[in-house]
Structures are given as C-alpha cells and as structure tokens.
Amino acid sequence: MISLREQKSAVFLGAVLLLNLLLLSVQVQTSDGRLLIRTWALTIFAPFAIGVHFATESITGVLNQYVLLYDVETENRHLREENMRLRAALPQLQGIEFQSWHKKDSLQVREQFSFNTFWSSVVWKNPPFYAHRLVIDAGGRQGISRDTAIINADGIVGRVWSTTDSTAEVELITNFGAAAGGMLKDSRLQGVVQGDGTQLLRWNFIPSYESVAAGDVVYTSGHDQIYPKGLPIGKVVKSVKGAVIYRDIWVEPFVDYLRLEEILVVSDQNNRSVLMGEKLE
Amino acid sequence: MLAIATVFESVAINYIPNASYLDLPLVFALCIGWHSTPVRGVVCGTILGWFQDAVFGMFLGLNGSSKALIGFVGAHLNKWLVLEHSFARFLMIGALSLLDSVVVTSIAVILNQPLFPGFWIQALIKILVTGVIGVIVFQAYNRIKFPRKDFRRVEESRLSL
Numbered sequence: 001m002i003s004l005r006e007q008k009s010a011v012f013l014g015a016v017l018l019l020n021l022l023l024l025s026v027q028v029q030t031s032d033g034r035l036l037i038r039t040w041a042l043t044i045f046a047p048f049a050i051g052v053h054f055a056t057e058s059i060t061g062v063l064n065q066y067v068l069l070y071d072v073e074t075e076n077r078h079l080r081e082e083n084m085r086l087r088a089a090l091p092q093l094q095g096i097e098f099q100s101w102h103k104k105d106s107l108q109v110r111e112q113f114s115f116n117t118f119w120s121s122v123v124w125k126n127p128p129f130y131a132h133r134l135v136i137d138a139g140g141r142q143g144i145s146r147d148t149a150i151i152n153a154d155g156i157v158g159r160v161w162s163t164t165d166s167t168a169e170v171e172l173i174t175n176f177g178a179a180a181g182g183m184l185k186d187s188r189l190q191g192v193v194q195g196d197g198t199q200l201l202r203w204n205f206i207p208s209y210e211s212v213a214a215g216d217v218v219y220t221s222g223h224d225q226i227y228p229k230g231l232p233i234g235k236v237v238k239s240v241k242g243a244v245i246y247r248d249i250w251v252e253p254f255v256d257y258l259r260l261e262e263i264l265v266v267s268d269q270n271n272r273s274v275l276m277g278e279k280l281e
Numbered sequence: 282m283l284a285i286a287t288v289f290e291s292v293a294i295n296y297i298p299n300a301s302y303l304d305l306p307l308v309f310a311l312c313i314g315w316h317s318t319p320v321r322g323v324v325c326g327t328i329l330g331w332f333q334d335a336v337f338g339m340f341l342g343l344n345g346s347s348k349a350l351i352g353f354v355g356a357h358l359n360k361w362l363v364l365e366h367s368f369a370r371f372l373m374i375g376a377l378s379l380l381d382s383v384v385v386t387s388i389a390v391i392l393n394q395p396l397f398p399g400f401w402i403q404a405l406i407k408i409l410v411t412g413v414i415g416v417i418v419f420q421a422y423n424r425i426k427f428p429r430k431d432f433r434r435v436e437e438s439r440l441s442l
Binding site: 013030 | 323345350392
C-alpha cells in the first residue's frame with residue numbers, strides 16, 4: 001500500500017516532468033519551422049475543431065435542405081444559368097488552350113497557367129489581432145506541404161505555413177510579412193503585394209512615375225513561385241506618390257478573409273491541364 | 282554543489298576532453314536525493330539538470346527531466362537498500378547513469394532529434410567513469426554530512442563527569 005506521502009511525491013515528480021516536457025516543447029522546432037508545442041496543440045485540438053465544424057455543417061445543411069427551403073429555387077436557377085454559361089465558354093477556352101500549347105513558347109504558358117485544385121474547409125481561425133492565420137482540414141496526407149498556395153473563386157487566400165498529417169496552417173496574404181508578386185493585367189507593371197496586419201494590402205516597389213489609379217485590378221505575377229500566375233488579388237483603393245522613389249499603393253483584397261469557410265488548395269502545379277484533362281510532358 | 286557541478290562542467294571539458302563522461306550533476310542529484318526527501322531530490326535534480334543543459338547548450342529540460350527522476354529514485358532507494366560497500370554503490374550509480382542515458386535518449390527520440398553515432402558506447406563509458414568517481418564523491422559527501430564521532434573522547438569526557 002503506497003502511503004499518502006509517497007503518492008504526493010510521485011505526483012510532484014509527474015508535475016516536474018511535465019514542466020520539463022513543456023519547456024522542451026517551446027524550444028524544439030519541427031522540420032517546417034513550427035514550435036513543437038504548436039504542433040502538439042494542433043494535433044490534440046484539431047479533431048475537436050473538425051468535429052464541431054462537421055456538426056454545425058450537418059445541422060445547417062439539414063436546415064437549409066429540408067426545413068428552410070426559401071430561396072432554394074432562386075439559387076438553383078442562378079446556378080443553372082452560371083453552369084450553362086460556363087459550359088458554353090468551355091469549348092472556346094479548350095480551343096485557345098490547344099492552340100497556345102502547341103506553339104513554340106507553350107512550355108512557359110503551361111508552367112504559368114496549369115494547375116489543379118481540391119476543396120477544403122476552414123476549421124480554425126486565429127483572432128485577427130493576433131496573427132492572420134487559419135487551419136484547414138487537409139494536411140500532409142493529401143500531399144500538402146509548406147508554401148502550397150491556397151485560393152478561392154475570388155482570388156488568392158494565402159500559403160501553407162506548416163502541416164500535420166490531417167491539418168494545415170495557412171498564412172493569409174494580409175498577415176504582416178506575407179507577400180505575393182503582383183502585376184497589372186494591361187500594363188504588366190509588376191511589384192510585390194505585402195500584408196501589413198490590416199485588412200488592406202500594400203503594393204510595393206512601383207516607381208512614382210508609373211500610372212496606377214484607384215480601381216485597377218492587381219493579379220498574381222507568378223514570380224514568387226508560390227501562386228499561379230493570373231489570379232486576382234484585389235483592387236487598388238488608393239495610389240499616391242511616395243516620399244522617395246516608389247508610390248504608396250493600397251490594395252483591397254477580393255477575398256473576404258473574415259468570412260472564409262471553404263478554400264481551394266492548389267495541387268499538381270505545372271503538371272496538369274485544368275481544361276484539357278491531360279498530363280503535360 | 283551546484284556551483285561545483287556547473288564550474289566543472291563548463292571548465293573541465295576545455296582542458297580534459299573526456300571530462301564529459303563524468304556526469305557530476307547526476308552524482309550530486311543522487312547524493313541529495315539519497316539523504317533527503319523525494320521532493321527535495323526532484324527539485325535539486327531538476328535545477329542541476331537545467332544548469333547542465335544550459336552549460337552544454339542543449340534544450341532546457343532534457344537533463345532536467347532525467348536528473349529529477351534520478352533525485353526521486355535516489356530518495357526511494359535509500360529506504361530499500363543499505364549500500365555501504367563501495368562496489369554496491371558503484372553498481373547503483375552505474376545503473377542510475379544508464380537510466381539517465383535512457384531517459385535523455387527517449388526524450389530526444391520523442392522530439393525527433395537525431396542520435397549521434399556511437400551513442401551506446403559513450404553511455405557505457407559514462408557508466409564506468411561516473412560510477413567510479415561517484416563512489417568517491419558519495420564517500421566524501423557522507424564524511425562531510427555525517428562526520429565520524431571520536432567515541433574515545435566522548436567516553437573520556439563522560440567518565441570525567
């Protein structure tokens with residue numbers, strides 16, 4: 001029979017060992033640069049977050065599909081119209097793709113515009129005042145790795161910061177220090193779009209003598225080797241001559257990061273044709 | 282004891298390359314735990330381990346965990362074992378040195394840290410060196426903490442009364 005005193009000393013030993021383990025976990029980093037304690041926390045709490053997300057989606061799905069049927073018919077009609085328009089445009093785009101890929105510089109075109117995507121859900125968001133990051137329910141098992149691009153139908157969302165087997169932490173483009181190559185479609189003017197921790201982005205390294213007006217749309221340039229070329233980033237909201245040689249330009253992103261619930265993960269970049277469905281050599 | 286262990290760990294290795302085989306913090310943690318309560322053994326072992334980690338530039342907590350365990354085990358071993366013979370003490374210190382190596386290695390493996398080659402041979406040498414020096418330190422610690430009484434003088438003073 002173990003005495004109470006011995007039990008207390010054993011509990012004290014357990015507490016000290018746990019303290020040492022926590023101390024180690026805030027020092028050791030995983031191979032993708034994340035603190036071990038963060039990896040352990042995500043591994044432990046991600047299943048709960050995924051479970052809660054699944055439960056809420058199921059409940060809202062049942063409500064929308066079987067109980068609250070208002071606007072279903074209108075939404076259905078809009079989706080049918082959009083589907084019809086897209087299907088009508090598809091042969092045209094396939095023809096353009098076919099012609100461009102058999103030209104001399106087709107390899108460069110393929111590398112810039114061919115990528116595949118798969119859908120994933122957002123299960124966890126950091127408070128926006130802390131860090132602009134979120135967690136999705138896809139990870140290493142789905143082939144996601146660090147610097148994988150994350151987009152949605154409106155534009156770019158961010159890049160993968162670190163992964164576990166079943167989840168991935170995504171750094172939003174609005175996070176302080178996040179960046180992407182940005183360019184204007186018409187003038188091909190190129191610079192670097194950077195997040196500064198607010199809801200607006202800064203488009204840097206544009207010379208003051210260049211013409212950039214409010215309303216211009218900024219697209220990805222592809223030079224960062226992360227985001228595919230040609231994806232929309234946002235719209236210029238303010239452009240003034242800077243104090244030195246560059247302009248001060250603010251860009252409002254198209255993606256509503258506060259209400260983000262589903263995203264697309266870019267996979268097989270440079271390896272698959274979206275339209276033609278064939279593997280490129 | 283903390284100062285002696287820290288100074289030895291940081292200075293001796295510069296002049297004696299093989300001094301790293303002597304785990305003085307382990308010996309001190311065992312001494313303290315052997316002659317006091319388990320809680321004191323755990324606390325002193327943890328602090329000695331942290332200083333060893335800091336001196337060697339390792340992650341804090343690696344040796345802290347193992348020395349805490351050594352202090353705890355030493356305190357409990359005192360209740361079960363009577364070890365007055367030097368060889369018995371050598372075996373005990375060697376076994377605890379092996380336990381220390383196993384704990385440190387296990388934690389390193391859990392944290393996905395690589396093991397350096399020849400680890401087990403170094404652990405074996407560490408057992409031998411720490412065991413031998415540990416016995417000497419243990420004897421010295423006992424002599425300092427529990428000085429031998431001169432019973433002839435005690436008897437004479439009693440008789441003179």
